[in-house]
Amino acid sequence: DIQMTQSPSTLSTSVGDTVTITCRASQSISSWLAWYQQKPGKAPKLLIYKASSLESGVPSRFSGSGSGTEFTLTISSLQPDDFATYHCQQYNSHPYNFGQGTKLEIK
Amino acid sequence: QEQLVQSGAEVKKPGASVKVSCKASGYTFTSYYMHWVRQAPGQGLEWMGIINPTGGSTTYADKFQGRVTMTRDTSTSTVYMELSSLRSDDTAIYYCARWEVGTDDALDYWGQGTLVTVSS
Numbered sequence: 001d002i003q004m005t006q007s008p009s010t011l012s013t014s015v016g017d018t019v020t021i022t023c024r025a026s027q028s029i030s031s032w033l034a035w036y037q038q039k040p041g042k043a044p045k046l047l048i049y050k051a052s053s054l055e056s057g058v059p060s061r062f063s064g065s066g067s068g069t070e071f072t073l074t075i076s077s078l079q080p081d082d083f084a085t086y087h088c089q090q091y092n093s094h095p096y097n098f099g100q101g102t103k104l105e106i107k
Numbered sequence: 108q109e110q111l112v113q114s115g116a117e118v119k120k121p122g123a124s125v126k127v128s129c130k131a132s133g134y135t136f137t138s139y140y141m142h143w144v145r146q147a148p149g150q151g152l153e154w155m156g157i158i159n160p161t162g163g164s165t166t167y168a169d170k171f172q173g174r175v176t177m178t179r180d181t182s183t184s185t186v187y188m189e190l191s192s193l194r195s196d197d198t199a200i201y202y203c204a205r206w207e208v209g210t211d212d213a214l215d216y217w218g219q220g221t222l223v224t225v226s227s
Binding site: 036049050087100 | 170202211213217
C-alpha cells in the first residue's frame with residue numbers, strides 16, 4: 001500500500017498570509033494526487049486533481065504542484081473561509097489512501 | 108442538479124451489520140464509479156472501496172476485505188455499502204463519493220455522510 005504523509009498537522013496562520021501544505025507519498029504516484037477541503041460537520045470538497053488541475057468553481061488562490069512522491073498545496077492570500085482541514089489523496093493504485101489531514105487555524 | 112443523498116444515522120450493537128445507501132440523481136449513474144470513505148470521530152479520511160455501477164465490480168481495501176460488501180441497483184441509481192461484524196472502532200461517518208469514469212478527475216461530489224454508531 002502507498003502511505004501518504006502530510007505536514008504540518010496543524011498550521012496557525014492569519015488572513016492574507018500565503019500557506020503551503022506538503023504531502024509525501026511512500027512511492028511514486030506520478031501526478032495522481034488530489035486535494036480536498038473539509039469544514040466541520042461537512043463532507044470534503046474537491047479543490048485540486050491530478051496534482052495541479054483546479055476543480056471548476058474553486059478560487060484561483062488555490063494551487064497545487066508536484067509529481068512523483070512530493071506534492072504541495074498553496075493557498076495565497078488566505079480568506080476567512082479558508083480556515084478548514086485539508087486532505088491529500090493518492091489515486092494511482094488501490095487502496096486510494098488519504099493523508100492524515102492538515103488543520104488551518106487562525107493565529 | 109447532481110445529488111448524492113445518503114440514508115440516515117444508524118445505531119448498532121457490536122457484532123451486528125449495517126447497510127448504508129447512497130442515491131444518485133441529476134447525472135448519468137453509470138458514468139461514475141462510486142467510492143466509500145469513512146471518518147472516525149476527530150480522525151482523518153479512510154478509503155474503503157469502490158464499485159463500478161455498470162457491471163457491479165468492486166475493489167475493497169484489504170482492511171475491510173471479508174466484512175464489506177458494496178452493491179448497486181441501477182433501476183434506482185442507488186449504491187449500498189454493508190459492513191458486518193461491527194466493532195466499536197467502526198463508529199464513524201460513512202461517505203459515498205463519485206469519480207467520473209475515464210477522466211483524470213478525483214472525487215468531485217460527495218454525499219452528506221451517514222453516522223454509524225456502534226455501542227452496546
